Amino acid sequence: MAMNLGSPNSSGEPDVVVDINTTPLIDVMLVLLIMLIITIPVQTHAVKLDMPVGNPPPPASPPPVVNVEIDFDGTILWDGTALADRAALEDHIRTAAQQPRQPEFHIRPDKLAEYKYVAEVLASAQRLGIRQIGIVGNEQFLP
Known part of the structure; x- marks a missing residue:
């Protein structure tokens, strides 16, 4: 409550001036x-864009896949066909690398195969220019 007390009047008591209290x-x-x-709803700021209308390009067909399996004794299978030696493997890799559309290499090592056999296949594929190499069948190595 606010009250202003004015100057005292002739009777000695100050005049009471009552103003409205504006705080409430x-x-x-x-x-x-x-x-x-x-x-008030939140205003969304949007920019109007004129997007091109047309048919999207057709989805690309998946690349061909070459399955290379490495057996426990180092035997290499190219799409299910056993290869005689590493030179035959490199001939197959070289032929695949020169194709206009390179195939994906899915390498599937046996659980008991030594790492050196897998490393030789990976090194040959990289050296001869294969760009898409994947190791598949990793679930057999999980405990």
Whole structure:
């Protein structure tokens, strides 16, 4: 409550000047303002773009796949056909690397195959220019 006390009058008592207390009015006004701000929907700013209309290009067909299996004794199978030696493997890799659309190499080593056999196949494929090499069948190595 606010009251202003004026200068004393002739009787010695000050005149009481009563003004309206605006503090509760300001509080009510601020509460209403906050409620108004909360209830106004958020404006989304969008930029209109004219996107090209047309047919998307057809999906590319998957590349051919060559399955190279490495047996426990170092025997290499090229799509199920056993190869005689490493030179035959490199001839097959060289032929595949020169194709216009290189095939994916899926190498599947046997669980008991020594790492040196797998490393030789990977090294030959990399040296001869094969770009897409993957080792498949890793689930057999999980405990």
